[in-house]
Amino acid sequence: METRDIYLDHAATTYVLPEVKSAMDPYFCERFGNPSAFNSKGLKAKGALRNARKTVAELINALPLEVYFVGSGTESDNLAIKGVARANKEKGRHIITCKIEHHAVLDSCKALEKDGYEVTYLDVDKYGQIRLNDLKKAIRNDTILITIMYANNEIGTIEPIKEISKIAKEKGILFHTDACQAGGQLSIDVKELGVDLMTLNGSKLYGPKGIGLLYVRDGVKIEPIIHGGGQEKGLRSGTENIPSIVGFAKALELAQTSKDEESKRLILLRDKLKKGLLEIPKTLLNGHPTERLPNNLNIAFADVEGESIILRLDALGIYVSTGSACTSKTLEASYVVTATGMPDEIAHGSVRFSLGHRTTEEDIDYVLDVLPKIIEELRNMSPVEVDLEKILEEWNKNE
């Protein structure tokens, strides 16, 4: 059979767009200076750095001095959480997050727990959203930080960021959001969102890998986690990665200016895929039916295991994922899907389809053409026959 090249794993990482690559290219061999160097070569690099910072600041509606470039989304999450926790420990040592955060957030919190901080991991409802009442109840006098992701990387659910920030503001608690998955598709106006800190990265929005951003509202107390030459106003030392910074700014610009149009296109394609896949018997939609990323579809196929589906699709040139790329260990059901109240046995059959720039209707048609047969074959080979009614009943308990 012919092999296609249908990439439906944009949530794991994206290709760099040609315009982004072109923007980066001059900074490798020609405009290569070190922005801290006191000569014209350095000055040119510094100029590029400043322009990139200005571009990004405008796109997120912040001041340039509130924009810090770091080495990845993970580093940005670590810096936000550990940096704020350590700088504000006199105020308190309690942090609130939720159970479906990315490991970058969860494991930063766990690292702080070892240092004597306390962390509340909020539950989520059946669609993956936190309950605002839970949040209010979790807030204590010594709560210094709330960190809740903008949109989930596995099930695509968008969290109620504005409502959370309202609560945080009322209580005078800092609010950080991991917007890695949202940056390419949703509005990331920090004023409108009301966040104090926001994490973005390049590798999810058609920019380069190895570059992240932390927005820190002017006045927020935060400590560095990487010390050295004092770059990024001392918050992130190390020679500035100009090509990647320039590429990131370009990518964010392209993503943000095209997002309305592109979102419409992706939603059409995704909903076609959703409709087709949910016509397969014994399937369920993971995540929120409406409050979800335009490019994300996560479907649970009962009675089959995700890895088999992925490998069968892979052989045809269709590239998808089960859970998050970092934890693609087949022995474990996705902690995100199970957190929504889905029983493990069905979480094991969950597959994420994440669409993007290169996705065409033809791609979607092809997936809809081949996947039902694959599911049928795998089900024929499977000794498991779950009772979907019972599963739904259990899941619905997590209203």
Place this chain on the structure above:
Amino acid sequence: METRDIYLDHAATTYVLPEVKSAMDPYFCERFGNPSAFNSKGLKAKGALRNARKTVAELINALPLEVYFVGSGTESDNLAIKGVARANKEKGRHIITCKIEHHAVLDSCKALEKDGYEVTYLDVDKYGQIRLNDLKKAIRNDTILITIMYANNEIGTIEPIKEISKIAKEKGILFHTDACQAGGQLSIDVKELGVDLMTLNGSKLYGPKGIGLLYVRDGVKIEPIIHGGGQEKGLRSGTENIPSIVGFAKALELAQTSKDEESKRLILLRDKLKKGLLEIPKTLLNGHPTERLPNNLNIAFADVEGESIILRLDALGIYVSTGSACTSKTLEASYVVTATGMPDEIAHGSVRFSLGHRTTEEDIDYVLDVLPKIIEELRNMSPVEVDLEKILEEWNKNE
């Protein structure tokens, strides 16, 4: 007057070599997968990652599992020092380093001091080398780590790494070396050097910026400073930056395979520059006369201030630096030069010329043609006339 393009600031950062750029190029838009993703796109990226790790491991004579890719030289230094300190705190909380380390090392140590660690900052002699006797005396029962740079970024002095590692081994103390400046020019065989941890980065050896490496000998206890998805065996989480990792491996390979030939060439050019510049009256060589990086020359011009020299050269298209790029603040004399016992007034007139791949004999001739006149003009404008004999006398006290 015509403007040249003579880059003599390779110690600040290097351009990416065309071969390195070509090696990186396919990984932006085509082979862009996430190595952790469980599909063929991920597999290809994982293959590239594995090959790069193998290449690097062979070049430094280590096992692939001892090679960790991180986001910069600074991050690598931070990880080595904080990571080892935190993982071995049951053994002790004392660290030994020296006064002329890069800020990435010094400030990591300072951060640890805030956390209750104790740090000994060894003095250096007039050439910038630590005294082995000082080191031996500084070692305590609770010393857990010695971190001494391979070669200094400002004055080019090479530290006695093998002797230090012998002492460290005898006492059972871990030894980390920051080899950022050495990686492109000296042997970095970790077995021969006898180090337990070694830091390298891309931006100093014609590789990309934003990529660093930490060698960690198998068995060394170390904790991550960035937590998350568990990449790099959990020591450095975050989507792997494949283009930069591939580029770094290529750059290190090119540098290491050409280093004998290229060093010879650079030493010839550098020594010609040295000879010519030292013919200018009232000049001194900073750093070691023989134990120095092939590409580094650091000259003190008495009675003039470094910044004026740099700007005058810059106007002619000659790009040099005073101290390290990160701390190019003119109000402060270089802490490295002053640590060698040079009085502040002459440290202020120190200029670093760092040669590299693109440097030609014509470049050197041009510098030798214009610089004596610049020094003369600036001296005519200067009210300062230091007594060089007295300066030398003071300096020589730091035998």
Place this chain on the structure above:
Amino acid sequence: MSEKNKCETCPVAEQCDVKEKEDIETLREWFYNENVRDHFFNPRNIFKTKEEAENYKADGEAMVGSPACGDVMKMWIKVKDGKIVECKWQTFGCASAIASTSILSVMVTENGGMKIEDALKLTAQDIVKRLGDLPPRKFHCSVLGDQALRAAIKNYLEKKN
């Protein structure tokens, strides 16, 4: 990492952890050798339909594992003159679980069929050996294979007596 999701009933959970520490590099290999791929994409001795499975008359059958843990295997055997002459199976699980059941079904039926007493001695290692190298983490899946086989034989012996 996520303790919570570690399957408590997994018989080799501990083993997995040890292996993990021993060879983290290889552990991260999620892709399989040709043999595994062949058996995954062209599984031997399976039923074409659910009906075929329902109507199959086995001398012994058994199911092990649990869907919550991500691995379930069911095995049907026919025995003649103390030898396994037919071996059918169903597997819910990852590629190596499927491939290892498939290869196991070939191992016990090839060359006229394996004697029951030999089949009872088969270990996970034997299956892995036949499959070729497998990511250590995946050993787990083949462990279920020999368990399913033994359970099916036990069922056959019980029925017989």
Place this chain on the structure above:
Amino acid sequence: MSEKNKCETCPVAEQCDVKEKEDIETLREWFYNENVRDHFFNPRNIFKTKEEAENYKADGEAMVGSPACGDVMKMWIKVKDGKIVECKWQTFGCASAIASTSILSVMVTENGGMKIEDALKLTAQDIVKRLGDLPPRKFHCSVLGDQALRAAIKNYLEKKN
């Protein structure tokens, strides 16, 4: 960062630190405006040689700063009818130190020369204003300029009396 290297005798060290906190972004600007560059590359009112400086007959002269701190300025003035008619100088220091001394020498001698009482009132801010925007960190350098001028005038007045 490196406390050790902070010049203890610097008259505006504290001011620098405040500025640093206020405007770290601009602080990192090490490059100068056109006017500064012009005066740095084409300094006015300087001596061509050391000999010329040695043989210069001034009505008042003075030197301020210290080479260890990285900034030294020497100033020579000639006074006629209470006005500064010539102003020569030497500076050891960064580009803005050189440029600010040069522009100061122009300011006090242009339009027939500045009255001594006016010259005594000149502040660092006046020099900076004339130079155009300067990185805050560099204010320091122009502070030495007005100090040198005042010292030279003082020397002239002492000599006169």
